[in-house]
Amino acid sequence: MRIAYFPGCTLNTTAKGFDNALRASFAALGAELVELPEWNCCGATFPLLVDNMLDLVAPTRVLLAAQRQGDRLAVACTMCYNVIRRTNNRLRSDADALEKLNYFIEAEYRGGVEVLDVLQILRDDVGFEAVQAAVKKPLTGLKVAAYYGCMVLRPPTEVAYDDPENPHALDDLLRALGAEPVEWPHKAECCGAYLAVKSKEATAEMSYRILSSAQRAGAQAVVTNCPLCQFNLDKQQLDMGRRHGGYQPVPVLYFSQLLGVALGLDTADFGWERHYVDVRPLLESLG
Amino acid sequence: MRKIGIFVCHCGLNIAGTIDVQRVVEEIKKYPGVAFAADYKYMCSDPGQALIRQAIADYGLDGIVVAACSPAMHEVTFRKAARAAGVNPYLTEIANIREQISWVHQTQPEEATRKAIETIATIVEKVRYDEALVPFSLPVVKRALVIGGGIAGMTTALHIADAGYPVVLVEREAQLGGKMRQLSGLYLNFDAAPDLLETKIAAVMQHPNIQVLTNAEVVELGGYVGNFTVKISSRFQVPGYKLQVPGSEIAQSGINPQPETLQPETLQPETPQPETFTFDIGAIVVATGFDLLPKSELGEYGGGRPPDVIDGLQFERMLAEGEIRRPSDGAVPKEVVWVQCAGSRDPELHMPYCSKICCMYVAKQAMAYKQRVPDGQAYVFYIDIRSQGKGYEEFVQRAMTEYDVLYLRGKVARVFEEDGRVVVYGVDTLSGKAVEVQADLVVLATAVVPSAGARDLAQRLRVSTDEYGFFSEAHPKLRPVESLTAGIFLAGAAQFPKDIPETVAQASGAAAKVLGLFAQREMVQEPTIAFVDEELCAGCGLCVAACPYEARVMHPWKPIAVVQTALCQGCGACVVACPNKASSLRNLSTEQLLTMMEPVL
Numbered sequence: 001m002r003i004a005y006f007p008g009c010t011l012n013t014t015a016k017g018f019d020n021a022l023r024a025s026f027a028a029l030g031a032e033l034v035e036l037p038e039w040n041c042c043g044a045t046f047p048l049l050v051d052n053m054l055d056l057v058a059p060t061r062v063l064l065a066a067q068r069q070g071d072r073l074a075v076a077c078t079m080c081y082n083v084i085r086r087t088n089n090r091l092r093s094d095a096d097a098l099e100k101l102n103y104f105i106e107a108e109y110r111g112g113v114e115v116l117d118v119l120q121i122l123r124d125d126v127g128f129e130a131v132q133a134a135v136k137k138p139l140t141g142l143k144v145a146a147y148y149g150c151m152v153l154r155p156p157t158e159v160a161y162d163d164p165e166n167p168h169a170l171d172d173l174l175r176a177l178g179a180e181p182v183e184w185p186h187k188a189e190c191c192g193a194y195l196a197v198k199s200k201e202a203t204a205e206m207s208y209r210i211l212s213s214a215q216r217a218g219a220q221a222v223v224t225n226c227p228l229c230q231f232n233l234d235k236q237q238l239d240m241g242r243r244h245g246g247y248q249p250v251p252v253l254y255f256s257q258l259l260g261v262a263l264g265l266d267t268a269d270f271g272w273e274r275h276y277v278d279v280r281p282l283l284e285s286l287g
Numbered sequence: 288m289r290k291i292g293i294f295v296c297h298c299g300l301n302i303a304g305t306i307d308v309q310r311v312v313e314e315i316k317k318y319p320g321v322a323f324a325a326d327y328k329y330m331c332s333d334p335g336q337a338l339i340r341q342a343i344a345d346y347g348l349d350g351i352v353v354a355a356c357s358p359a360m361h362e363v364t365f366r367k368a369a370r371a372a373g374v375n376p377y378l379t380e381i382a383n384i385r386e387q388i389s390w391v392h393q394t395q396p397e398e399a400t401r402k403a404i405e406t407i408a409t410i411v412e413k414v415r416y417d418e419a420l421v422p423f424s425l426p427v428v429k430r431a432l433v434i435g436g437g438i439a440g441m442t443t444a445l446h447i448a449d450a451g452y453p454v455v456l457v458e459r460e461a462q463l464g465g466k467m468r469q470l471s472g473l474y475l476n477f478d479a480a481p482d483l484l485e486t487k488i489a490a491v492m493q494h495p496n497i498q499v500l501t502n503a504e505v506v507e508l509g510g511y512v513g514n515f516t517v518k519i520s521s522r523f524q525v526p527g528y529k530l531q532v533p534g535s536e537i538a539q540s541g542i543n544p545q546p547e548t549l550q551p552e553t554l555q556p557e558t559p560q561p562e563t564f565t566f567d568i569g570a571i572v573v574a575t576g577f578d579l580l581p582k583s584e585l586g587e588y589g590g591g592r593p594p595d596v597i598d599g600l601q602f603e604r605m606l607a608e609g610e611i612r613r614p615s616d617g618a619v620p621k622e623v624v625w626v627q628c629a630g631s632r633d634p635e636l637h638m639p640y641c642s643k644i645c646c647m648y649v650a651k652q653a654m655a656y657k658q659r660v661p662d663g664q665a666y667v668f669y670i671d672i673r674s675q676g677k678g679y680e681e682f683v684q685r686a687m688t689e690y691d692v693l694y695l696r697g698k699v700a701r702v703f704e705e706d707g708r709v710v711v712y713g714v715d716t717l718s719g720k721a722v723e724v725q726a727d728l729v730v731l732a733t734a735v736v737p738s739a740g741a742r743d744l745a746q747r748l749r750v751s752t753d754e755y756g757f758f759s760e761a762h763p764k765l766r767p768v769e770s771l772t773a774g775i776f777l778a779g780a781a782q783f784p785k786d787i788p789e790t791v792a793q794a795s796g797a798a799a800k801v802l803g804l805f806a807q808r809e810m811v812q813e814p815t816i817a818f819v820d821e822e823l824c825a826g827c828g829l830c831v832a833a834c835p836y837e838a839r840v841m842h843p844w845k846p847i848a849v850v851q852t853a854l855c856q857g858c859g860a861c862v863v864a865c866p867n868k869a870s871s872l873r874n875l876s877t878e879q880l881l882t883m884m885e886p887v888l
Contacts, residue, residue, distance in 0.1 A: 165586025185703035185710070213705065 001125060003116075004069035005033035006062060006084070008042055008077035010227040015077070015254070017271020018227060022076055022118060022256035028263045029126050029134055033074055033118075036065045042080035043087070045194075053100060059087035060101045064109045072114045074121055076256075078151035078226040085115040085159050117152050119225050119255065120161045123169050128176040136264030138178025142286060144258075145219035146170035146181050147210065147233070148188050149226040164188070170255060174223060177262040184217035186210045191229040204243065207236035211250055221251045221282060223258060230254060234276045251279040289378075289415050290322035292348040293407060294339055296330035296355035298385055303328075305389040307400045311354070314404045320415055322346050331361050336368040343372035350414040351379040354407050357386045375419035377814065377874055382410040408886035416879045420814040425853050427513040428569035429805045430455065434505055434744070437465020438484070438787060439779025439794045440574035441491050446798030448496035452805050455566055456491065457519055458501045459740070463488045465576050466780075471606035473787060474651040475682050481607070504740075506563065508571075508748050509837060512774025513810040514853050515568040522561050570774050570801040573750065573758055574794065575741050577780035580630040580637065580734040587636075588629060588731055593704035595620075596729045598629075599648060606655050613728045615707070620663065620727035623656055624711045625649045626699045627669045630734035638734045638755065643784040645732035646673045650686040652730065657690040665692045666724055668699045668713050676788070695722060702729050735784035750775050758782050768796040776800050815873050816855040817862065819848050823869035833864035 011019035026033050043058035062084055066073035075081040091098045092111045102108050122131065148167045156164040167188055171181040189210055192203030211233060214222050224230050234252040241247045257270050261283060272280055293315050297303035308326045316324045323346045327335045330353055342348060351374060353365045358381040366376035384403045392399040429452050433444045436458030444454045462468065470480035491497055500521055507518035579598050582591035589596045594615040605611050613620045627645050630637040646669070653665040667686075672694075674680040686692045697714035704710070711724040737756035745752045750770045751759045758777050761769040768776050778794040779785060785793065817838075819830075826846030831839045838854035839861055841847075848861075848870075861870040868877065 163586065166590055166592075185705050216706065 001031045002034050003031065003072050003074045003121065003125075004066050005035050005074045005076070006039055006042070006066070006080060007035060008075070008080040010077050010079075014231065014274065015227040015271070017269070017274060018076065018230075018254040018256055020269045020271065021254065021260040021265075021267070024265050025256055025259040025263055026118075026126075028260075028265060029122075029131065031121070031126055034069065036062075036069060039065050042075075042077075042083045044079055044083060053097065053104075056087050056090065056097065056101055057105060059084045060091065060109055061105060063088055063091070063113050063115075064105065064107050066113045067109055071112055072116060074116055074118050076118045078117065078149060079228060081115065081117045082151040082159055088113060088115050089158050117161065117225075119152070119169055119173065122173060123161075128172055131173065131259070132176040135177055135262045137262055137286075139174075139258060139262050139286060140178045142179040142282075143182055143218050143220050144174050144179045145184055145214035145217060145222045146174055146187060147214070147222050147224040147226075147229060149224060149229040150188060150190055150193075151226055153188055170223065170225060173255060174258070177258060179258065179262075182214070182217040182219045184213055184219070186213045191226075191232045193228055193232070196232060203232060204236050204240065207233050208240055208244055208247075211237065211240070212244070212247070215248070215250055219250065221253055221279070223253050223255050225255050227254075237277050249277040251275065251277050251282050253279055288320060289350045290346065290348050291320050291350040291352060291411055291414055292339070292342050292346065293321055293324040293411070294330055294335075294342075294351070294353045294355075295324070295326040295384075295407075296335070296353065297326060297328045298356060298389075299328065302355070302385050302389045305393050305396050305399050306384060306403045307396065310400055311403050311407070315407050315411075318408055318411060320350075320411060322348060330355050331364055336364070339365070339368050340372040343369065343374055349374060349378060350411075350417070352382055352407060352410045352414055353379070354382040354384045354403065354410075357381070357383050377420040378414060378417050380410050380414050380417070382407045405887045409883040412882045412886065413874075413879055416876070416882065417874045420873060422814050423812040423852055424809045425514060425812050427805060427807055427810050428515070428567045429453075430566065430568055431570045431572065431801050431805075432457065432505075432515070432517055432566065432568045433572045433574060435465065435574035435576055435779070435781065436460070436463040436491075436499070436501070437574060437576045437779065438467045438487065439576065439781070439790045440465070440572070441487050442791050442794035443572045443574060443778050443798045443801075444497050445487070445490055445494065446795055447801050447805075448494045450798075450802050450805075452496065452802070454497045455517075455519070455568070456497055456499045457503050457505060458499070459504055461502055463491060463499065463501065466600070467787070469600050469607075470603045472651070472655060474647050475678050477651070477655070500564070505744065505747060510568075510854060511856075512772075513569050513804070515571060515774065517566050517568045517571070519564045519566065520561055521564065570776065570804050571748070572776045572778050572794075572797045572801060573744070573748070573770070573781050574778040574797075575738045575744060575758075575781040577735045577784060578738045580736050582731060582733060584637065585630055585731065585733065587700070588626065588702040588729075589704065589709075593702070593709055593729075595704070595709050595727065596702055596731060598731050598733045599645070599652065602652055602730045606652065606659075611656060611659055611728075618727065619660060621660070622664050622724065622726045623653075623666070623728045623730065624699075624709075624724050624726045625653060625665070625667045625730045625732060626702065626711070627667065627732045628698070628734075629731035631732075632670060633734075638736070640755070640784075641673065642732070642735040643673070644735060644786045646683065647676070647679055647786060649730075649732050650674075650683045650692070653692040654686050654690045657692065665690070666711075666726075667692055667694045668711075669694060669696060670698060676786075697722070702731075735780065737781065741781060748772065748775060768793055768800055774804065812853065813857070815875070816852060816857040817850050817859070817870055817872050819850055820869045820871065821845075821847050823867045824848055825867055825869070827866065829864045829866065830861035830870055833860045835860060 007019050023033050040061055041058050153160050153164040162169045174181045192206040196203040230252050237249040295308050295311050312324045312326050323342050329335050351369050362381050366379045369379040370376045388399050388403050431447045431454045433440045433456045436456055444456045448454045464484050467480055467484050473480050503519050503521040506520045509516040595613045631642040656665055674683045695715045697716040699713040701712040709726045709729045711726055713722045715722050742756045750772045753759050758781050760767045761771050776797040778797040779790040824847040830848050836854050836856050838851045839848055842849045859872055
């Protein structure tokens, strides 16, 4: 299986490990992610603009690039997924908007592309059973907290491919890898997202609530699919001990990294050095 | 030849604003057979009707066409007026020039006027060949069927039975009592629900005019107001009872008129044997009550998974049993949170409507909790407090002031379980602060929804429901206890969420409507139905299959089809089906229809 792939800016820079591990794992599972030959920013924070059409230009260009490659687009960054998928929904249901944007970008996007999250593809196209069959180094004994953030779940009617109140796709994947996902209540709680820009304190408290809950549930690591959540949860821990005495940091990983480990791939370019809380000791303890 | 009078109504400007009524009168006067034509501002008014009566007397008219609004509106009015002046009501017809002409062709006055003239001419042709008919009189079966044995159904049944008419009360469950059976003390004075209920149940069971069928459901309905035929399936036989049921075609065992239904164990025979009974019924009251939206629907409040997140009825059971202990570990909960509007007033995810009863029962439950656990803390999250009722607002105030129930104005965002407690994320919009409560027990005031199976029943009864499945009343203000189907009435939460006082009031209203119907000696039926020309009928039976109302049967011995006048609705399906032209409709014969087409061709 080959599928057009949009990495997005974060996976090209700070989350390079997410990207490398993802491509390698997909290839090992016989599903090739083919990066769009030409792509631009998904639009991310453009919705903050006053003009309510201009924010659709960037994602429409991404959809146009995908249209040249086929009818399905795999997106890894959850924010990009949310933006591109919702733009696509709008263009499919609003003929006026589609016409205006096509006129503006001097092209013809026809609305035929299906926007899919990479985890969704793993579940529905590759299949978790196939993943389980391909595991070479099961993560036996590793207790993990699956953390989904909000971008692949909300708004439910537009983007969710999982139960928005009690998601389990990531838990199911981790179970297929041999790990033991813990039952905890904050799977879909907000990490604070861009609130970090305005109030570091508020974000720190939100991260603490999530991380401490995961650890109380017995998790040795938090596993996520969202680069922004990973960044917030990982980095906030640097000075969490100052606010909450006795706090012990917990590694925050991307699911693709654990997938690559379990598939027995070479993990040299998985970006371990970029993590604020070092993941390696935990992985080494697994043997 | 028939002398026909034409009466053109202006309906203020509704008609006259578009149609040139003077021209209509002048043109139609020239039409053959028209002996008189006039227009008037409001034909339905007293002076308008007087004009019709006067013209009948002055010109000796024996056919009337009123060109006005839809016949659904005033056909009865004008037929009465004509009858008062000595013209057979079935020789009075309406030409609808409002709904079908002036309202829909407002921008084309010229064409509208022409269409009005042609339309009136077609009705003149109809009246020319109309017969002077006499309505049928049919007996009213003075036995009521009440569906649902909760407080609504029992109240209705008792009122009707007290007035001396027999009632068949059908209850799906093994016992009477409905949802009220699950309740503890009731607001406003903590009266014990079981006591009130047992009195009612005993009264119903001992009433000589009430036949109770438990474990039973209505499976089929035929006929119409005054003359329904109802098939009821009882899932279980009641051992030891063989009873002749008056009015039941199949009088067999299974009907239990004695208070034994109070003990469910006597109702569970070892091998259930469904049986079907058929009753002749004059009027039906639907009182099927409500259910609560399942907690599993409320993912944001735990989706039914945490054991210590319960719904209002579960808390009622705890109150009724006396001790308040949380389900997970049996501990007495010291911090209890009530979440109002759980699934109600939530157009994005759940039910957009207000479930109406929750504000009051939550206040009662919080007070009852404080009576039993005085050192406990009760929280209530609310959007608004809706305490409209005599003494209701004072009652809620008592919860706040005398019982120190902490009312927090705001919605609850999430409820989840962690470390053996139930965590509630909410907001207090009055102080503008996020609120987090570590609770021992959370009670969700889940939305009130129609009882399971209400939609199926509605289909079987051919009664309409609203988009949520609540039975639709005939008019939201003026006919709140009637359904849109004649002879079928509504009581209680089957129509919309209601508390006990309001349910009892509506149940009494429904009983009054039934008694009003039973007070008539006989039902009058429109004579404009189908008939069979015995000379032409070959007895092929095609019409029997074509009739959607089961109004057509074969004659017991002659090779002809027969119309069951009580069931015929005059739809005309048999006329189309008949190859011999033996089937025909009174005052809408094939010949009439063809003549009526001539003016417009």
